[in-house]
Structure formats: structure tokens, C-alpha cells
Amino acid sequence: MCSGDAATVPGGHADRPARPQPHGSLLNPLHLLYLACFLSQSVFLSAQFALLLYALQLPLSPTMAGLLISLGGLGPALIAVNIGKFIDRRGARSPMLVALAAQLAGAALPALSQSLPVLFLSSFISGTAFIVFRIASQQTVGRLGDGSTRAKHFGHLGLVYSVATVAVPLAAGYAIDHAGFAATFLGNALLALLPLVAIASSIIAIPGPAASAASGGRGNSAFALLRDPALRRLMVATVIINGAWDVFMFLAPVYGSQLQWPASRIGTLTGSFAAGAMFVRAIVSLLTARFTSWQILVMALALAGACFALMPAFVTLPLLLAIAFLGGMGMGVALPVTMALIFETAPVDRAGEVIGLRTLINNVSQASIPLLAGAVGALIGLAPVFWGLATAMLGMSWSSRAYWRSHRRKGQSPGGTP
Template sequence: MNGAELLRLIGAQVCVHATMAGLRLAAPLLALQQGYSAMAVGVLIALFALTQVFLALPAGRFADRHGLRRPLALSATAATLGAALAGVFPVFPVLCLAALLTGGATGATVIALQRHVGRAATDSSQLKRVFSWLAIAPAVANFLGPFGAGLLIDHASTLVGGAPADLLSYRLCFAVLALLPLLCWALVRGAPEEAPSAPPAGAAPTRAWDLLRDPMFRRLLFVNWLQSSSWDVHAFVLPVLGHDRGLSAAVIGTILGAFAIAAAAIRIVLPVLASRTSERVVILSSTLATVAVFVAYPLLYSPWLMGLCSVVLGFALGSVQPMIMSLLHQITPHHRHGEALGLRLMTINASSVAMPLLFGSLGALIGIGGVFWVIGATVLAGSRMVWGLRLPER
């Protein structure tokens, strides 16, 4: 895969993901402005991930059967439809429908693109490099989507004599977001497509859950869950810890922002390092660094030191996903890559819905600092699973 093609695919993912990220900012703000409760807004936000839990496996199978372009055409259509409906009918039930459509479209896009990129790579070094570059897309989208949506909400209506953050501003914001998935389709419509891999002759029908019979796949899924939970606990618990330390919202936001920047930055450097080390070494190093940061966090009171921990954790966790994706493509059959990606995405999204409830309960029982230490101990115990991530002999 050449650089220009990879850049187009990254741009395509940014377009769909930015639509969801922008809508995830604008829709809750509009709902609050219309008088809906914080609980209702929480349900609205959860809907962005809910569709990905239930559609991940069907989307993976569909990508295995149809490749890249057809899944992305449907995803772009769904994302455009969701944002457009929100613009035409800016009422709460339609905002919920838009969340379901754009969330599902983003998940299906990720699966189709990751499958396509993984199949186009020729060796393990190239797998690590292309997934490192592709992993930059969500970071870029999570910045551009909310940033652009915020600017449109504050200023779009004023250009035609309206007021900031009025209903017209939201309509214009949703209209612009609806255009981005069309650009995604324009970027990928001419992408070269490999023929789908057929299952071996005489092979019995399979189900996605059959993949869990492979011990290495189970191990990889568990390791991925550990890293994802570490990401979630940092995003969920750090604001509470910062509040207990008396830090302002701006300082807490800066610490979280430093984490996001570090996670994106390491993915720019990672392609250079990919050919010099193995996936297992990178994941193990990340695991041990995560444990060290989680042990240190509750002991710190200085925002500068907490910011340093945030940066270290961003470097550690940001480097893991490309390595996980590289291993996943090497240990699963070619004709089932989409299913494996769908099962992984379903697990991660289900965890992201459930884990904040667990963190909140733990925090009430043992304190916020104790949550960091419990998760750190869990990650440390799981490091043995990381050491066992060995590719089968070929």
C-alpha cells in the first residue's frame, strides 16, 4: 500500500469519525438548551456507543463478504442521514436517532478500513506501520469534529444576523457535519479492492464466537480489554481526583488534553520504531508504564507532576492499539478478519459502557485513589498474559 492511498483512507476515517464527534458535542448541548435533564443527556451520549456494540459483528461479517467500498458507502449514507435529520428535525428523539446512526456508521467504517489496511500489508513490519498511521485518524477527528462544531454553534448564525448558539446555528452545524461523510465516500470510491478471501474448501459454517476457541485470540482480546479499561479509568477517575486535589476545571482539562496529545504524538513516531521491535515488547512496556503511573497518581498533589504522569500514560496507551491490530491480523484467518475486528470492537464498546459504573462503585467504597491502585494491580497481574502473546509457528 503506497502512502497516497493510505492517506486517503486516513482522511476517509477522519470524515466519518469527525461527524460523530461533532454531533456528540452539539446534540447534548442542544438537548440541555431545550431543557432536558442531565440523565436524558447521558442516555443520548451512551447511544453513540450502543449501536457499535450490537452492529460490530454484523458489520465485520459484511466487510468479509463485500470488502471496503460497499460497507463505506452504507456507512457514509447512514452518517449523512443522521446528521441531516438532526438539522431538519432538531428535537430530542431525532437527536437520539442521529446518535445511533452516526455511532454505528463510525464503528462499521473503522472495521472495514482496518480490515482493508491489514489485508493490504505484506509483512508484520508493514502491519505495525500502517496501523500506527491509521490510529492517528481518531485523534485528529476527535479534535476537528468538536472544535469545528463549537465554532459553528457560536458563529454560524451570526453571519446571517442571528444570535450565537441559537437554533439556526445548530441547524447549520448539523448541515456541515452531514457533508463530511460524502467526502469520505469521494476519497474511497476509487480505492483498489482485493477479492474477498474464501473459506477453505469443505470448511464447516462458523460463528464469530468460534474465534474465542483460539487461546491466542482470547489472550489478545483480554490484553486489549486491559489497555482499554486503563484508558477509561483515566478519563473517568482523573477529573474526580483532580477535584479532590482542589484543581480548577481548566487545569484538569489541560491534564487530560496532555494525555490526548501524547497518545496522538506517539502514533506519529511509532511507524519509525515499528520495524525495530516486536509487538509484544511494545505492549509489555506499555503495561508496566501504565502500572507505574496508576501507582503514582494518588500520591501526587502537584498539577505539574500529574500532567507528567498523564503524558507518560498517553505515550504508553497510545502505542498499544497498532500493535494489537497487527497481532490480530496475524493470528486470525484471512477470511475472518472482519469478524475478529467486529468482536474486538464489540468487546471494547461494551466495556466502555459498563466500566464507568464499576469505577464509580469502587470509588464510593475505597476512594478514588484506591480505584487507581486496584486497576493498576489488575493490569500488573495481566502482564503475564502479555508475555504469552507469541505468534504461532508457520
């Protein structure tokens, strides 16, 4: 079903907004939801940052410190599909409330006791709660839009995440230096109280479940959804994009070290990449007004692939900064666009389940691809790793273009806005 249809058919694509889209006031549902997402992301990032620094001061071995942090990410992702199914059936409001309450409790635990078991418990609770809230909020953002606005909405949500990723470690570090770990943990927990009260009091209105999902939906395996060619293609694109993002953030410092750069130069290079992503997410409305989501995805993958291919050929900072910025632009817009297209391609009664499946696939790839890239880089050098990812992105861009054009010629939607 193409976006803009007059009704939503059970099992059809998730193109129907849950309610009329908000306009005008700054206090519309989407803006308030973005604020809640920012606070939830801030609680998670600050908790992980403070836990890691405190653990290293115990002292804890780097291996155990890595386990402490990974417990808050990879483990909870394994239940992401079931979380998505529950959200589809019951709606996002209750999971959001439970998740925020759990984030508050998980963040506050180390303020009461800094023993090692408490730190591990805090990491697990905080990570699990954050993933629940993130899946629920992404499903809600998707339902508050339609095929013409979802890419813009997810782009703005991505910008919120980007700002939190940059600002929170700085703020948490300042708080730890001036107030100590216990006060930082407690203050961090209080951040979760604001969206918790706002959602509980319906200041932030969260739509209920889709009618077809509330009546039962379908019971097929989540992986059976990948039989849909468009959805399968988008999931593969997501793996490539997320993997390439993590590989860049991992290999760029290694590349800078090989060039014998000081830490400030290396930080500038990775910062340029992040700045490109933030910039394009800030102007995503201009892109979605001019191009379809599939066109943006094709161009974004081509741009990012070209930048990865060029990266190993240069050693001067200005050129590498420009390449990193453009690569960040490509990947920064590709992620929210794939999220929007995945939502539009998914059956309306299984959108949360598909988002959970995406979360599972992403977390597994984020844990494995950098390890594989590091091993390959150690054996044959960094250039083949960059070129391999460039080939994957350029190939996905070309095949997605052919896929989109073939459906357009037939007058069909390939899963997104035609």
C-alpha cells in the same frame, strides 16, 4: 502461520497483504483511506457533540441526554460481529459506501427538524453507520499491510482518530456559536460526501474480500475464536487497555477536584494524557523498526501500569503531568499494537468478524468499567482503583512477555511478528 509466508491458507492467519504495499506518493491508498477515516470520525464526533448541546438546551434531563448519546454507541455495537462477517464475505467497499451515505443522512436530519424523535433517530443512524465504516476501514487497513507494517499502520490510524478527537469539538463549538445548530448539522453532513464520492469513484481503492472468505469461510460462532490462546490473550489486553483509558479520563477530573484544582489544571492533566498518546502514535514507525509488536505491547503495558500505580502517590501538577504523559504514551501505543496483533492472529477469512467482536467487547467494557470504577472509588477511594488497574496491566505485561518468550524459544510465532 508466521508473517511473510508466500501464500495465504484458508483459515490461516491474516498475514498476507491484500495488494503490494503503497510507497512514495502522498496519494497512496493508505493515506487516502486515513483521510476518509478522519472525515467519518469527524462527522460522528461533530454530530454527537452538536446533538448533546442542542438536547441540553431544549432542555433535556441529563439522563435523557445520556441516553441520546449512548444510542449512537452501545446499541449499534451489538450488531458489530454480524457487520464484520458481512465485510469478510462481501468486501469492505459496499459497507463503506452505505455507511457514509447513512452518516450523511443521519447528520442532515437535525438540520431539517430538531424534534426529539428526530434527534434520537439521528443519533442511532449516525452511530450505527460510523461503527460499520470503522470496522470496514480497520479491516482494510489491516489487509493493506503485513506483519511487519500493521502496527505502524494502525498507529497512524490511531493518530488520525486522536487528531479528530481533539480538533472536532473545537471546530463544532465554533460553528455552533457563529452559524447556529442547523447550519452546523448541514455542514457536518456534507463532510461525509467527500469520502463517499472518493470511494464510489474508486479514487480510494478498496480491496475485495479474501478469496477464502468469498468462497464461504467457516460458520463457527465468533466467540469460538477465543479458543485460540493468543487471540484470547489479546482480547483481554484490549479490555484492560480500553477500560483503563476510560477510567483515567473519568477519574483524573475527580482526583483533581479532590485536590481542589481549578478546571484549567484538570483539563491540563487530561490533556497531557492525550498528548502522550498522540506523540507516541506519531513516532510509532521508529518503535516498529526496532521492536516486534509483542515486545511493544509488553513494554507499553508495563509503562502504563507503572504510571497508574504512581498516580495516587503525587499531588503536585508537574509530576502528575509527567506521569499522565507517560501513561498516555503506554496506552496510546498499546491500542494500535493490539489491533495489529489481533488482525495477524485472526483467520484470514474472519478478520472483519474478529474486529466486530473486538468492537462489541470494547463497547460493553467501556460502558461498564467506568461505572464499576466510580462505584468502587466512592466506597473505598480512588487509589485502590488506580492500583487495581495497574496490577491488571502489569500482570498482563508479565504474562504476555512469558507467552512471547516461550513461543520464541520454540521457534513459533505467538500470533504476531516473531
